[in-house]
Amino acid sequence: MELFGVQAPYLEITLALWALALVYNCLPPLAAWLRACLVLRCMPGPPGGLMGQLKHFNDAKLGYHKIVCEWARQYGGIFRVRLANVNMVIVSDPRLVDSVIGRSAELEKSTSVFYDQFNVLAHEEEGSNLFTSRTNDWWRLIRKGLSPAFSANNLRKGFPEVQAVTNNVMRAMRKARGAPIPLEKAALCVTLDVIGRVGFQKDFGATAGFEAVIEGTAPPPAGPARRSMLIRTWDRVCEELGLKLSASGMAHDDFRKRMRALVNEVKARGEPKAEDQSIAGLLLKLKNPKTGEELPDDRLAAEFAVMYQGGTETTSLTTTWAIFMITQHPEVEKKVLAELDALGLLVTPERPNPRQMEWDDLGKLSYTNACIKESMRMLPALTGTNRMADHDIKLGGYVIPRNTMIWCNLNAMFSSPDIWDEPEKYRPERWESPGAEYLQSADANGALPGIKEPAKAAAEAIAVSADASAALSEDTDLGNEHRVRRFMPFSVGPRDCIGQNLAKVNYQTTVPMLLSNFSFKLAEEMGGYQGIRAGETIGIMPFTCRPAHGLKALWLPRLEFTGMLALRPAQGFQMHCIPRGPFDAVNLKGPTVGDRQAERIESSTSEKAV
Numbered sequence: 104m105e106l107f108g109v110q111a112p113y114l115e116i117t118l119a120l121w122a123l124a125l126v127y128n129c130l131p132p133l134a135a136w137l138r139a140c141l142v143l144r145c146m147p148g149p150p151g152g153l154m155g156q157l158k159h160f161n162d163a164k165l166g167y168h169k170i171v172c173e174w175a176r177q178y179g180g181i182f183r184v185r186l187a188n189v190n191m192v193i194v195s196d197p198r199l200v201d202s203v204i205g206r207s208a209e210l211e212k213s214t215s216v217f218y219d220q221f222n223v224l225a226h227e228e229e230g231s232n233l234f235t236s237r238t239n240d241w242w243r244l245i246r247k248g249l250s251p252a253f254s255a256n257n258l259r260k261g262f263p264e265v266q267a268v269t270n271n272v273m274r275a276m277r278k279a280r281g282a283p284i285p286l287e288k289a290a291l292c293v294t295l296d297v298i299g300r301v302g303f304q305k306d307f308g309a310t311a312g313f314e315a316v317i318e319g320t321a322p323p324p325a326g327p328a329r330r331s332m333l334i335r336t337w338d339r340v341c342e343e344l345g346l347k348l349s350a351s352g353m354a355h356d357d358f359r360k361r362m363r364a365l366v367n368e369v370k371a372r373g374e375p376k377a378e379d380q381s382i383a384g385l386l387l388k389l390k391n392p393k394t395g396e397e398l399p400d401d402r403l404a405a406e407f408a409v410m411y412q413g414g415t416e417t418t419s420l421t422t423t424w425a426i427f428m429i430t431q432h433p434e435v436e437k438k439v440l441a442e443l444d445a446l447g448l449l450v451t452p453e454r455p456n457p458r459q460m461e462w463d464d465l466g467k468l469s470y471t472n473a474c475i476k477e478s479m480r481m482l483p484a485l486t487g488t489n490r491m492a493d494h495d496i497k498l499g500g501y502v503i504p505r506n507t508m509i510w511c512n513l514n515a516m517f518s519s520p521d522i523w524d525e526p527e528k529y530r531p532e533r534w535e536s537p538g539a540e541y542l543q544s545a546d547a548n549g550a551l552p553g554i555k556e557p558a559k560a561a562a563e564a565i566a567v568s569a570d571a572s573a574a575l576s577e578d579t580d581l582g583n584e585h586r587v588r589r590f591m592p593f594s595v596g597p598r599d600c601i602g603q604n605l606a607k608v609n610y611q612t613t614v615p616m617l618l619s620n621f622s623f624k625l626a627e628e629m630g631g632y633q634g635i636r637a638g639e640t641i642g643i644m645p646f647t648c649r650p651a652h653g654l655k656a657l658w659l660p661r662l663e664f665t666g667m668l669a670l671r672p673a674q675g676f677q678m679h680c681i682p683r684g685p686f687d688a689v690n691l692k693g694p695t696v697g698d699r700q701a702e703r704i705e706s707s708t709s710e711k712a713v
């Protein structure tokens with residue numbers, strides 16, 4: 104017998120060695136996987152075929168987030184699903200979620216399946232960035248070093264930039280003169296420019312470019328570029344062979360180049376000043392405590408990139424969902440407008456040029472902020488967060504085998520009738536009661552259905568969570584009593600959202616400024632409130648790939664940053680944005696990045712004029 108020139112007996116020996124190597128490499132993972140499937144069978148969960156629940160998760164019509172909420176109602180606060188070979192445990196009981204995301208030392212993010220897309224740029228050695236990193240020394244260094252960028256003090260300094268870019272986009276919206284415009288894209292431009300200007304003193308010109316979109320002299324920002332596994336592999340081959348990349352591959356490549364160019368640009372500005380607390384300045388000042396060296400360029404680029412990845416879609420979708428929900432509920436909108444009017448921010452016939460919104464107004468717009476919170480509860484931009492343990496753990500009375508993804512589903516938790524009154528209703532008033540974010544005392548002793556030994560499981564969960572958070576987080580004040588949250592759109596614990604204050608300043612400014620100056624009406628083709636809600640989408644399998652053409656010269660290519668996790672309307676938000684007042688020369692002459700000073704003088708002049 105002979106094969107490829109190898110003759111017996113060497114052929115038999117070679118084949119036997121190959122077979123042994125195959126068995127040696129494949130058997131243990133296969134055995135672990137079979138064991139995990141068996142162990143997880145003890146847990147409730149929907150029936151599934153050979154591929155588990157994969158087909159439900161990819162149901163574009165219903166949206167997997169709705170299916171998960173439905174299952175949570177049916178199977179309780181903890182249940183199992185399987186997507187082909189990926190075992191998952193979906194958790195929506197607040198106590199268990201609190202316990203899982205507080206246990207960062209034990210449970211790390213499961214980056215290989217869902218969070219891989221956050222590694223569009225990753226540090227070469229670690230293969231990660233602040234978002235995807237394990238909770239290690241490197242993560243601590245960056246996290247601590249970056250925190251001052253998101254302090255209230257620093258954000259206050261950046262506030263005029265938020266005003267300025269919102270003014271830019273409003274100027275463009277006025278030019279539409281009531282014709283429908285893609286509101287989510289306007290909000291996206293604001294967010295891109297806020298992060299650029301506040302975090303990097305860099306203007307990518309997204310809001311200035313939006314004017315050209317409205318005038319019809321430039322195409323609108325491209326749809327998100329998401330790369331399927333197939334396209335990604337294809338692009339890798341193309342890269343090796345020097346061939347042309349796919350359209351989405353080019354968008355990713357362009358994004359990487361822009362982030363590297365941004366590193367060069369900020370470095371060329373020279374040593375950051377001691378008082379510079381921008382994202383760029385702080386990262387540039389960081390030194391590796393072991394070597395005393397500055398961060399290498401590829402690490403800087405990865406951190407710059409993840410700020411855009413983590414912050415853009417999330418914040419802009421929050422702004423858009425909030426405007427949608429407020430304007431679809433006339434009683435709520437009336438109250439918001441009354442609040443804006445009382446503060447002198449609303450355009451009215453008597454006050455065609457109201458004063459500019461100022462920093463201090465952020466704390467005064469309590470009803471408007473409650474409306475945003477309520478839309479984040481019903482339509483959270485990020486629907487969940489995941490963790491994984493490298494050893495078996497116990498959760499909710501069940502054994503969770505190692506390497507099983509634990510998917511903390513915020514969407515299901517925020518809409519559970521077991522812990523919210525009438526969760527399907529948009530009721531901003533629910534946020535008026537103090538402590539509404541926390542599990543109410545009436546629910547404190549129970550647990551959502553599906554949990555074995557509820558009281559014991561909850562007590563264990565809270566004990567672990569409090570200990571772990573206290574040990575790991577330097578800035579989490581747990582006090583003596585650990586209260587469990589039922590609302591945490593930015594997550595909680597040591598790996599919560601570092602950018603949440605910037606996001607809040609952004610949407611808590613943009614939403615009231617837009618509502619003060621425009622009334623919004625959904626375009627006919629959106630199908631009204633029901634049409635948008637029916638079209639909510641969040642695809643789990645990145646098999647779609649939309650080309651990234653558009654205003655690349657002006658702003659960043661639009662990668663689908665939060666990718667599979669972001670809740671968005673399938674057809675966007677075509678909205679008529681009808682200016683509330685007459686076209687006004689003062690507002691028209693809005694600021695650019697170069698003349699912020701003039702902007703402030705202008706706003707005080709218009710205030711005096713009133």
Ligand code: HEM
Binds near residue numbers: 409
């Ligand atoms: C409404 C807007 C936002 C929402 C809803 C949101 C939500 C979240 C959530 C839930 C996490 C935790 C993810 C996990 O544990 O798996 C997270 C982490 C993160 N977010 Fe945000 N985010 C928003 C805005 C921002 C902004 C504006 C930035 C930066 C400019 C940002 C940067 C990050 C980063 C870097 C992390 C990882 C932090 C770490 O692991 O230490 N996010 N965000």
